[in-house]
Structure formats: structure tokens, C-alpha cells
Amino acid sequence: MTVWDRPEPPARPVPLDRERIVAAAIALADEGGLEAVSLRKVAARLNAGPMRLYGYISTKEELFDLMVDAVQAEILPEERPGDWREALRDLAHRTRRTVLRHEWLADLLGGRPSLGPNGLAVTEATLAALDGLADVDTALRAVEMVSAYSTGAIRREIANLRAGRATGLSERDRQRAAGPHVTRMLATGRYPALGRVVHDATHVDAEESFATGLDWVLDAVAARLHRT
Amino acid sequence: MTVWDRPEPPARPVPLDRERIVAAAIALADEGGLEAVSLRKVAARLNAGPMRLYGYISTKEELFDLMVDAVQAEILPEERPGDWREALRDLAHRTRRTVLRHEWLADLLGGRPSLGPNGLAVTEATLAALDGLADVDTALRAVEMVSAYSTGAIRREIANLRAGRATGLSERDRQRAAGPHVTRMLATGRYPALGRVVHDATHVDAEESFATGLDWVLDAVAARLHRT
DNA sequence: CTCATGTCGATACACTGTATTGATCCATGA
DNA sequence: TCATGGATCAATACAGTGTATCGACATGAG
Missing domain, CATH: 1.10.357.10 (Tetracycline Repressor, domain 2)
Incomplete structure (x- = not known):
């Protein structure tokens, strides 16, 4: 079997973490509202299969919780007024x-x-x-x-x-x-x-x-x- | 063709109206929360096919609107305090x-x-x-x-x-x-x-x-x- | 080099809201 | 009285959902 016969090894999966997942979900929600957020679409945006996400979250609700917490960072002021x-x-x-x-x-x-x-x-x-x-x-x-x-x-x-x-x-x-x-x-x-x-x-x-x-x-x- | 050969005519469909539909939906929601309300289940509760509902509402959101308005009747007091x-x-x-x-x-x-x-x-x-x-x-x-x-x-x-x-x-x-x-x-x-x-x-x-x-x-x- | 382990993704399932289509009924006109 | 038109309703279909299951495969240990 020469190199030419063998297929390339499958691309190593992109490393994933909650931050990336949540960012993708937020981007989708910003564009099309909450109902535009589906696990399949989030995963697709990260070049991953839908099931991959279940290593980081165990339910869609949990993804929503993470999204909320992420944007809540924007609420915090840098300095507290007196x-x-x-x-x-x-x-x-x-x-x-x-x-x-x-x-x-x-x-x-x-x-x-x-x-x-x-x-x-x-x-x-x-x-x-x-x-x-x-x-x-x-x-x-x-x-x-x-x-x-x-x-x-x-x-x-x-x-x-x-x-x-x-x-x-x-x-x-x-x-x-x-x-x-x-x-x-x-x-x-x-x-x-x-x-x-x-x-x-x-x-x-x-x-x-x-x-x-x-x-x-x-x-x-x-x-x-x-x-x- | 004798009577015995002919099948009974299909049961005349139960007459429907928004009130009945909304009542069924509210009952479902009271029992199992909003996510328990599906057009199929609402219709089933009324012995009707799902598509039947689309004569009375044109979208699920509209059903929700009707549900909200229906229960809002419970908010209104009988007599206004002075x-x-x-x-x-x-x-x-x-x-x-x-x-x-x-x-x-x-x-x-x-x-x-x-x-x-x-x-x-x-x-x-x-x-x-x-x-x-x-x-x-x-x-x-x-x-x-x-x-x-x-x-x-x-x-x-x-x-x-x-x-x-x-x-x-x-x-x-x-x-x-x-x-x-x-x-x-x-x-x-x-x-x-x-x-x-x-x-x-x-x-x-x-x-x-x-x-x-x-x-x-x-x-x-x-x-x-x-x-x- | 072999084997166990654990991760990943394909497949599958039950279910959703809704469009389309075809049958079946009733009321109307001839 | 019958034919016809129009409306009503159910069946089918479709694209999509969240998630369980499971087989394959790359990676680390021995």
C-alpha cells in the first residue's frame, strides 16, 4: 500500500472548550435570536459534530446558563462610583x-x-x-x-x-x-x-x-x- | 350494496372553537409546563388532528397569546376598592x-x-x-x-x-x-x-x-x- | 508492538411546527 | 333530483430539534 492508496488521516479535531462553545452560541443568538441557537448549528460553527458538545455541557439549558453568565460580564462597571x-x-x-x-x-x-x-x-x-x-x-x-x-x-x-x-x-x-x-x-x-x-x-x-x-x-x- | 357492506360514515368531527382549544392548552400547561404544550397534544385532547387547529390559530405563538389572555381574566377583581x-x-x-x-x-x-x-x-x-x-x-x-x-x-x-x-x-x-x-x-x-x-x-x-x-x-x- | 481506554462522530429515535395535498362533505344552482 | 363548486378536515410529508446509543479509532501504558 503506497501513500497514494492510503487516505489522509482524519483531521485532528479542533480543540474545544466551554468558552469557544459559548462564544459561538452567543454569536448565533445575536444574529438570529434565541431560536436560532441549536446544538447542531453551534457545533457546525466549530467544525464539530453535535454530540461533541455533550462533553462540555449536558443539556441545552446549561448552554443558555453559560451564555447568560458570559454576557453578564458586560454589566460589571470598571470602577464603582462613590x-x-x-x-x-x-x-x-x-x-x-x-x-x-x-x-x-x-x-x-x-x-x-x-x-x-x-x-x-x-x-x-x-x-x-x-x-x-x-x-x-x-x-x-x-x-x-x-x-x-x-x-x-x-x-x-x-x-x-x-x-x-x-x-x-x-x-x-x-x-x-x-x-x-x-x-x-x-x-x-x-x-x-x-x-x-x-x-x-x-x-x-x-x-x-x-x-x-x-x-x-x-x-x-x-x-x-x-x-x- | 347492503348496509352490512357499507362502513359507518366517519364520526362527525367534534365542533371546535378557540375557547375549547385554549382550555385544552391551558390544562396541558398547568400539568406539565409550557413545553408540554404541543399542537399535536392539544389536538389529541380534542379528538382532532393537529392541522385542524390551524383554522383557529395560524401559529403556536398565537395560541400562547390566547392562553395568556384567558388566564388574565383571573386577575380582574370583581369590585374596585375605593x-x-x-x-x-x-x-x-x-x-x-x-x-x-x-x-x-x-x-x-x-x-x-x-x-x-x-x-x-x-x-x-x-x-x-x-x-x-x-x-x-x-x-x-x-x-x-x-x-x-x-x-x-x-x-x-x-x-x-x-x-x-x-x-x-x-x-x-x-x-x-x-x-x-x-x-x-x-x-x-x-x-x-x-x-x-x-x-x-x-x-x-x-x-x-x-x-x-x-x-x-x-x-x-x-x-x-x-x-x- | 500490543492492548486497554476513553474520546469522537455517525446513526437513530421520538418529537416538534407547519405546508401540501387529496378526499369528503354540504350548500347551491339547474 | 342531480351535478357542481367550495369549503373543511385528515393524512402525509418535510425539515429540523434535543439527546441516547454504539461502533470505530487514535492515543497512552505495559
């Missing part, structure tokens, strides 16, 4: 911007506890902002409230954004015209208060709306802090 | 209890705008609570903030509940021991504030935690109302 209020505000806005960069994050954030290193670091940073300003119980309550508001508000923002994209209307148009369906519903007269709002509310862009709500929430925190 | 604060609190707690009855709702609520009749009715009821107490802009901001907090907090509660069920630990144990993984992470010393909280925080059950956070949020609303 003021607690500024720190909390900054964290909330960084979270929002991160989700805007990775819209699929809205589908996962809050869906499971974030126990990865970066997820814990975000919680740590939030708690640290209130360090020494309140007893642990108050601080915990405050952090939970702020993050509940943030994730809820961000999720709605993304939902509206997607809905707007689907109907092809701009955000402004959607609030006013609200689409033929909502217009018809309002015409029934069964939603008077809602009708007034749709008709009279002054439009504010999403970031400002988020910021205002956040300010209210932070006011609530401030009230409890100073009471101590 | 006090705005009581009204908002009641709506939030009703939302929470509804999600606890239908855990899958946590995965959908906030994921898309709720534009069905009941979804709009919930928004209407929330807005109506503040009617005449503030200008439309303030009222809208308040409603958005309260509902962002509610959905965010409820979603986290369900997430924790599921995680606890998965590890078999009770809610109390999870907060203290937090599982071997978190214990190990805390031992690294990289999360000092978090460590203090896990160690020192007094345990409160989920409902009380939700109620407290909600009170803070409502305080923030009150502050803006009286300012007018």
Missing part, C-alpha cells in the same frame, strides 16, 4: 444596554437564578453599593426591588421593540395609532382610562421612561435608607 | 396568585405586549385606579413602574421556586445553604457583601417579600401623586 444612588443607577443602565446589545438576554434574564461567577458578581456589586448604609435585610429588599423593576421594565421594552418591528411601525406610531386592533378595542368604550392615555400621553423614548421609573424606585430606597 | 393604593396592591397580588396557579404564565408574561381583551382590561383597571389623582403622564409612569416591578418580582419568585424544586431543597434551605456550588463560590471571598447577606439575612417567605417591595414601590407613587 454615591450609592449613582452606583445602582449605573448598574441598571448597564444591564439595560447589555440587553439591548443581546436582545435574547431578555428572554433568559430572570428566568432562572443567575449563579455563575458573573451573575454573582453583579449581585455583589449591587449589594456592595448599599454597604454600611442599611442593615442587611433592608439592603437585600432594596436590591431585590431595584432588580425586579429593572428586569421587568427591560423585558417590556424589548417586547415592545419586537412587536413594533413585526408590524413595521415605529415606536412613536405604535403608541399613537397603536395598530388597527387596539384602535378598534378602544372604540368599544370599554377602556376609557386607557383611551385617554393613548390619546393624551406625551411620548417619551424608552431610555427616558426607564430612567424615570428607576428614579422613582431609587427614591423609595432613599426613603428607607434615611429612616435608619 | 383607595387607589389598595386597588393597585390588590391587582399586583392577584397577578401574583394567578401566576402561582399557572406557573407557565411567568414564562410568557411580559414577553409580548398583552393586547387581548383581558390584558387590556387589566391595564385599564390599573390606570383607572389612579384616575383623577394625577395627570396622564404621571399615571402612565406609575402604572408602568408598578407592573414592571410586579412582573419582575414574580418571575424571579417562580424561577427560585423551580430551582428549589429541581435541587429538592426547601426555599429556606436554599437561602441558607444555597447549595454546594454557591457555598463554594462564597468561600472564595470574592463576594463579601453577598456572603454577609446569605449569612445574616432573616428569612422571609416569598409573599411577604413581594408585599414589602410592592409597598416601597407604592410609596414612590404616593410621593409623586401628592406632589401634584
Whole structure:
């Protein structure tokens, strides 16, 4: 058997690690949303068979967990501002911007506890902002409230954004015209208060709306802090 | 051809409507979570072929929308309490209890705008609570903030509940021991504030935690109302 | 050089949402 | 009364999913 008869040995498989796998999955999700992430496509992007991934993760959910933790690194600020209020505000806005960069994050954030290193670091940073300003119980309550508001508000923002994209209307148009369906519903007269709002509310862009709500929430925190 | 040769005519198909379809889907979701809802299973529960459903809905997402709207009826109170604060609190707690009855709702609520009749009715009821107490802009901001907090907090509660069920630990144990993984992470010393909280925080059950956070949020609303 | 070990990928399975297609029914017009 | 048109429904089909199983093969030890 000469060299010419023998086939080349199979290419040594590309070395793999979780980081590479997660990066590929995130790239897919950034391009086509969460439903574009399939184990087959992730593996294909790494020149590997689908089953190869099961050495590094044991379920697709675990891949999602890793993805969330990876992008949560983008939330962490380099330096902590001195003021607690500024720190909390900054964290909330960084979270929002991160989700805007990775819209699929809205589908996962809050869906499971974030126990990865970066997820814990975000919680740590939030708690640290209130360090020494309140007893642990108050601080915990405050952090939970702020993050509940943030994730809820961000999720709605993304939902509206997607809905707007689907109907092809701009955000402004959607609030006013609200689409033929909502217009018809309002015409029934069964939603008077809602009708007034749709008709009279002054439009504010999403970031400002988020910021205002956040300010209210932070006011609530401030009230409890100073009471101590 | 005698009667004996001819087969019986095929059973007239069971009449179908969206209500029946949605009810079947909700039953499936209540039993086995959202991922237990497949068009095939829903159809089977109604003695119909899968394709039959496409006369009533044109996509699975639409079925989800209908499911959400259907259970949102459970949120609406029979009578509106006089006090705005009581009204908002009641709506939030009703939302929470509804999600606890239908855990899958946590995965959908906030994921898309709720534009069905009941979804709009919930928004209407929330807005109506503040009617005449503030200008439309303030009222809208308040409603958005309260509902962002509610959905965010409820979603986290369900997430924790599921995680606890998965590890078999009770809610109390999870907060203290937090599982071997978190214990190990805390031992690294990289999360000092978090460590203090896990160690020192007094345990409160989920409902009380939700109620407290909600009170803070409502305080923030009150502050803006009286300012007018 | 041989053998055991453990890793990798092909195959397979049960299942998904949905498009297409063909049969079967009812209501209508002649 | 019969034929015909149109609608309704079920069967089949397809491309894709997550994951279990298992055979082959390269690599390290003896």
C-alpha cells in the first residue's frame, strides 16, 4: 500500500472548550435570536459534530446558563462610583444596554437564578453599593426591588421593540395609532382610562421612561435608607 | 350494496372553537409546563388532528397569546376598592396568585405586549385606579413602574421556586445553604457583601417579600401623586 | 508492538411546527 | 333530483430539534 492508496488521516479535531462553545452560541443568538441557537448549528460553527458538545455541557439549558453568565460580564462597571444612588443607577443602565446589545438576554434574564461567577458578581456589586448604609435585610429588599423593576421594565421594552418591528411601525406610531386592533378595542368604550392615555400621553423614548421609573424606585430606597 | 357492506360514515368531527382549544392548552400547561404544550397534544385532547387547529390559530405563538389572555381574566377583581393604593396592591397580588396557579404564565408574561381583551382590561383597571389623582403622564409612569416591578418580582419568585424544586431543597434551605456550588463560590471571598447577606439575612417567605417591595414601590407613587 | 481506554462522530429515535395535498362533505344552482 | 363548486378536515410529508446509543479509532501504558 503506497501513500497514494492510503487516505489522509482524519483531521485532528479542533480543540474545544466551554468558552469557544459559548462564544459561538452567543454569536448565533445575536444574529438570529434565541431560536436560532441549536446544538447542531453551534457545533457546525466549530467544525464539530453535535454530540461533541455533550462533553462540555449536558443539556441545552446549561448552554443558555453559560451564555447568560458570559454576557453578564458586560454589566460589571470598571470602577464603582462613590454615591450609592449613582452606583445602582449605573448598574441598571448597564444591564439595560447589555440587553439591548443581546436582545435574547431578555428572554433568559430572570428566568432562572443567575449563579455563575458573573451573575454573582453583579449581585455583589449591587449589594456592595448599599454597604454600611442599611442593615442587611433592608439592603437585600432594596436590591431585590431595584432588580425586579429593572428586569421587568427591560423585558417590556424589548417586547415592545419586537412587536413594533413585526408590524413595521415605529415606536412613536405604535403608541399613537397603536395598530388597527387596539384602535378598534378602544372604540368599544370599554377602556376609557386607557383611551385617554393613548390619546393624551406625551411620548417619551424608552431610555427616558426607564430612567424615570428607576428614579422613582431609587427614591423609595432613599426613603428607607434615611429612616435608619 | 347492503348496509352490512357499507362502513359507518366517519364520526362527525367534534365542533371546535378557540375557547375549547385554549382550555385544552391551558390544562396541558398547568400539568406539565409550557413545553408540554404541543399542537399535536392539544389536538389529541380534542379528538382532532393537529392541522385542524390551524383554522383557529395560524401559529403556536398565537395560541400562547390566547392562553395568556384567558388566564388574565383571573386577575380582574370583581369590585374596585375605593383607595387607589389598595386597588393597585390588590391587582399586583392577584397577578401574583394567578401566576402561582399557572406557573407557565411567568414564562410568557411580559414577553409580548398583552393586547387581548383581558390584558387590556387589566391595564385599564390599573390606570383607572389612579384616575383623577394625577395627570396622564404621571399615571402612565406609575402604572408602568408598578407592573414592571410586579412582573419582575414574580418571575424571579417562580424561577427560585423551580430551582428549589429541581435541587429538592426547601426555599429556606436554599437561602441558607444555597447549595454546594454557591457555598463554594462564597468561600472564595470574592463576594463579601453577598456572603454577609446569605449569612445574616432573616428569612422571609416569598409573599411577604413581594408585599414589602410592592409597598416601597407604592410609596414612590404616593410621593409623586401628592406632589401634584 | 500490543492492548486497554476513553474520546469522537455517525446513526437513530421520538418529537416538534407547519405546508401540501387529496378526499369528503354540504350548500347551491339547474 | 342531480351535478357542481367550495369549503373543511385528515393524512402525509418535510425539515429540523434535543439527546441516547454504539461502533470505530487514535492515543497512552505495559
